[in-house]
Amino acid sequence: MSEWWTYALSDFLLFSPRTYYRLFELYNAAVWPGQVPALALGGALAALPVLRVSWGGRMAAAILAVCWLWVAWGYLYTRYATINWAAEYMAMAFVGQALLLVAIGVLGGRLRFGQRPWVGIAFVLFAVAVQPLIGPLAGRTWAQVELFALAPDPTAVATLGVLLAAQRVRWELFVLPLAWCAVGGATLWTMEAPDAWVLPAAGGLALTVALARAVTGPRSCAAVESRGSPDRG
Template identity: 45%
Template structure:
């Protein structure tokens, strides 16, 4: 339906239209990571609320406004992004909400690594793919880094059943994105796929 150049151009136009919001998104992503590194009950609620807003914003500003016109299937994905936002809010507030472990066990390390990658490293992949930073995929503004960051949160939160619920939609998006990039022969197909594998490994890791 579209060429790799058309797909890459989406992010350039998206960032140009929203400038300087990409810089603010990076700051908010840093705040998200710090809230996970130093967890407190209030910070957990703020983290989930921030992610919920980001899922809604990406659904409207990127998927609906930019991606859907060149990929008709995306219009059916937008409701899933809205559902993920509702899940983040509902599971975070329902009967005690979600908790982040304070101990540095492997699941927490892996989850934080995914969030750190989504915030700081994933935007730099644009340089490897020849797009330049103008086409960087920024967490909170583009779907892949947002899904990867949410996988990181879902991989480490407690109780486990709610973590699995939060993991489903971001994992499906990452798999779909990896498949799309593979069909385009783009070099960036492996990060979202690897993120799903890491999140699953963290979620399945035995906890004390």
């Protein structure tokens, strides 16, 4: 028997990169034309912080909750679990994130957009319009792209964007998207994928921005709320 230090990370992978990418190809074919409303939902998420309507935050939380629920069932539990036994637990985590979004953002109304949501909007636009293009540039076929609302990676990044556009940092909603950035990045890194850096970079940048806001912004946020500013969404 070989010693443990002779193994590479790829030796512990439960599936081959070809199988992993083929799974997305079959999934995209099965859910067509679901990609069209998925892109529309992504566009709505990018627009809501700019509109500054009173119900914008609730609507964004509702959209994200639906997306996390769909990814949990439509991809993780139904498809990814066929090649990775841990996907069932991942699906439960995604359901948990959806419930948090409903409780905090929809029912609680505590996800309100700030006056300077541009960094968050940039994250959302990246997840919806740019991130799906990175896969083909890294060697996948166009049939294997991962789209917001259908695949976990861009859904997690877009969620971070919405949270960064919010008036206050809601750490309870950050945990699972950040965790997925680590898990998804580790999976791609194990497969030696050229785009393995994307998720960890997005998660790290989002965490840095959120920490900076938490350190510099509490007093200003409290002042805004004490003046009874209108709900920005």
